[in-house]
Amino acid sequence: MVFHLDKCIGCHTCSIACKNIWTDRKGAEYMWWNNVETKPGTGYPNKWENQEIYKGGWEKNKKSVSLKGTGKSKGLGNIFHNPYLPKIDDYYEPFTYRYANLTNSPEGDDQPTARPVSQITGKNMDIKMGPNWDDDLSGSHDFAQQDINLESLSQAEKEAMFQLEQMAFFYLPRICNHCLNPACVAACPSGAIYKRGEDGIVLINQEKCRAWRMCVTACPYKKAYFNWNTGKSEKCILCYPRLEAGHAPACMHSCVGRIRYLGVILYDADKIEEVAGSSEANLIDRQKEMLLDPFDEEVIKQARKNGIADSTIEAAQKSPVYKWVKEWNMALPLHAEYRTLPMLFYVPPLLPVMASLSNQDNQQQEKIHEKGKQWNVEWIYDTSTDDLWSSIRQVRFPVKYLASLFGAGDERKITQIIEKLMAVRIYRRWKTVGDITETKADKTLEKAGLTRELADNIYRLTTLAPFEERFVIPPAHREEAVEMMKDTGVHKGSVGFKI
Ligand code: SF4
Ligand code: SF4
Known part of the structure; x- marks a missing residue:
């Protein structure tokens, strides 16, 4: 996917479309699989980018990479105690209002009110936080100024940025990046999370999930959530039932600014480990090198050999994502330094004002x-x-700030x-x-x-x-997945198209 940030108007339609379909249920009230943050800001959950607090993502070691905070080996010794989880207050306590009071209250001297009520406890509550509490720079002192990406700026630069007449912001819509090197998959002790062979969507098997919540810690983007009602973890499924029927994900379908592009990318799965472990300065270039030219005869030959249908190869040739990311070199992953090799890329904002x-x-x-x-x-x-x-x-914006978000510095x-x-x-x-x-x-x-x-x-x-140029996917080919599993040694829970 590619999100073109200059086009995002911060309307949150995408978030609402997603919530209405997938997370409008008990235990999922606080979840926003798609959310839109104001930048600068601390985001949702609060300060998610601060890996000193949450220990998400991978860190480089001598050989390659290892999970920063948790994982099968690190986590198992400490499986009943995971100190790096966001708490409900880091998200927000979900609430609704007693709307019925407005119409059902008996006649009296006072105007009836709709008091806020917690969706967890059912009791009256005072609202202290919400998923977009800092929208459009509201509460800048508490939120925008705490943005970890500002750390690379000098005091003078920060002060200049927050002078009232200088203030500017942009929107950052976020969903699961359906990473090539997903920390959530690697961290799960139950093997419940997997990346689908046929299209790379990362999913959590609800039958196998055992509520260890290692994925919540491991995902540096905090896009795996724990459902307190079912006792299972959940995350963005890229609307796969819609995709399989040829429809765009709800967030993309509803996007008012038409900022979203979705298409096929062929990549060299053999390079994942090596690329994830490359030096920080080379991470983005190396990740882009992994994305293969769908017009290259050799790539086409290998793709066919691996059971990839011609319609998929054609879709890769028409992919708007390939154009933005590889051909034009105009889109970058968010926080590449987390080393999960995200497959959602952003065209940074020009923000001209x-x-x-x-x-x-x-x-x-x-x-x-x-x-x-x-x-x-x-x-x-x-x-x-x-x-x-x-x-x-x-x-x-100071370029340094954007470089901290999208350029690995x-x-x-x-x-x-x-x-x-x-x-x-x-x-x-x-x-x-x-x-x-x-x-x-x-x-x-x-x-x-x-x-x-x-x-x-x-x-x-x-x-x-038009939509058909921004959303270019082939019809679902379940048989491809089966073929790939059989012929190429790509095993269950492994990654993407293997070329
Ligand atoms: S962004 Fe998605 S795929 Fe990547 S680590 Fe987080 S939950 Fe997993
Ligand atoms: S619907 Fe599109 S334009 Fe509106 S907030 Fe979401 S990504 Fe931005």
């Missing part, structure tokens, strides 16, 4: 310019027009993408508004490593592409 800029007077612009220098975000767009484009670099990974996003905008501005010269537009494209044809394709997939 252009409208407010064009209204600013000179003095204000000057002030912002000074701040820009201070933030050291001079990754320069000399070719842009002074009155509109040049100011963008001064008001957007490598700022260049972000600036390369931002340059491409900007170049496409400038090119389109020349084409549609005309206040930028053709030479300038071409020069900008060249500087970002793009051609006009590429810019047109990026523009099309960003803005015009």
